[in-house]
Amino acid sequence: MGANAPKSLKGTQHIMDALQRIETAIRLGKPDRVPVAPIIDFFSARYGGITQHEMLFDVKKADRALLKTLNDLGWVDGLHFSWAGLGRALLTVFPTPPLMPGVNGFPPDQEFQFLEKTVMEPEEYLRIEEIGVGRWLMEKLRLNHPELRSLPGMARTGMGLGMDVLKIKRSTKGWRAKGIEPLVGANLCMIPLEAISMAFRSFDRFVLDLFRYPQELKAAGQALMKTFINVGRMGVMTSGIKRVFLGGTRTSASFMSPRQFEEFALPEWQEMCEYFAGRGITPLLHLDSDWTPFFPYFKSLSRGRCILNLDGTSDIFKAKEVLGDHMCIMGDVPAALLKLGEPEEVDEYCHRLITEIGVDGGFILSSGCSIPIDARPENVKAMLASVTKYKP
């Protein structure tokens, strides 16, 4: 087994297990060492010799590739969001199916990519509540999912997804037996505004809607909120993992002003985070793009209940300054560094993160979003090794 793998407690000082380490960090405590939990699937598939298609559609193959990666390059405490086995789900739940490796002529070892198309007009914002969220969502899905237009088709899709859930649960159990904690598994959720931007209106139209249809947009967000929370709840109930991934990028400072964030997005983030935190479920705020100007707003979330996961664009050191005593901070070894840097540079950056962000606990080392598919293995090794090499 690789470095960082769980060791026997016999004859040693107390060493926390992965779950203890992660939970201590989440609650703003200082674990025995900084835990490490990257998003690794795309990279481990390539390193482990399988295609992206295999990783997304065959959990067993994905797990074998990941095990080889960890044995060769270093162990982890946690698996971040897990893409393994989610291929069918990704193709089903988005109104415009992404480009999926090995599907419809897309090369089998290409990274999957989200396609963004407009599937709703602004007139529909008020229609969502009028006709009911479930009916409206099904209308949108059926536009590009012919299999959902009949009961037999829906049943077949449901059964397939159900099988995938069972396989992922088995995988989760397997990793836990090896001493690795799935941080969020596939418990995926997002605030309605993020979904409206990414999956329904598309980015540029959404931005214009902020100016042209502000009241309608807010009404739509409110109408969708309960359903989106329920999606997160279902994931938690099914997986048994009491943490949920809340993805955010379109409501960041890279795209909207503080005034717009306050008016449109913050109430949604607060409502969703407090719902989960209030029920003992940890929201992992996976925030891509730049959120630095918005850090002070997150002080309104319950202390020691949420994870702030940054991708390398935000200033993580500023996050420590503003939110270090309020939220567990996670991140943020940049993708460019993992692909183009030298191991010494990766080691140096991780050292800085561990000793500055992790100085008094409340920190989980991770990649800035996903470890790139073409990251240099020696750089990934340096990142994973840093948590046992350096103590805060």
Add this chain to the structure above:
Amino acid sequence: MGGVSIRERGVYARHSIADVPLIWNGSVGREKSMTENIAALLAELKEEEALSEVRSILDSGADPLTLVGGLREGMSEVGRRFEEKEYFLSELIMSAEIFKEAIALIEPHLQAGASQTKGTVIIGTVKGDIHDIGKNIVATLLRCEGYDVHDLGVDVPPASFIDELKETGAFLLALSGLLTLAFDSMKETVETLAEAGLRDKVKVIIGGGPVNEKVVEYSGADAFGVDAAQAVKLANEYLGA
């Protein structure tokens, strides 16, 4: 700012040029106030009022090129507010949309060849990558700035950039990508430029989520834009160089 609800939208209000608080002093004074007024309406992101004003001014027979000048002043003010961090990307996009709509109203009134472009820019998302949000924003802002932008779309192979460059003589090539595999495509594009003997005839800027100085060095590009506004700034700098 703030929209009018869909159900309440009606006919655009029409402003009168006589409402403008300047002493009427012949055509020169009138055009100056018109320019300032249009610039202010655009900078304040008052979409309906700005477009209404454009229609009104066109109806009055004023020089459409002066209107374009006013709109560009408004965009400059938007750019300044963005630099000062009063405005963010959403305001840039909204201002560009107003600009685009206004230009669409003005263009039929322009004489052929009347409007000149600053220069030609080629932009595209590189081979293997289909992300286009950032690219589209940059293309829009460059057009607002007065550039003739040739947008080659997404998943663009190096040869397509080279062909377009040979045909247009563009002074700037802007490469976009969100995936790390785009770094290699950017590098390949720059190398192909060199092989074609064109590297010293064009500046290359890159952009996209994970792009940074390291990627500039790796790819052989000249610079990277941390955001769309900086891409426009770089274009202006290189044009002036």
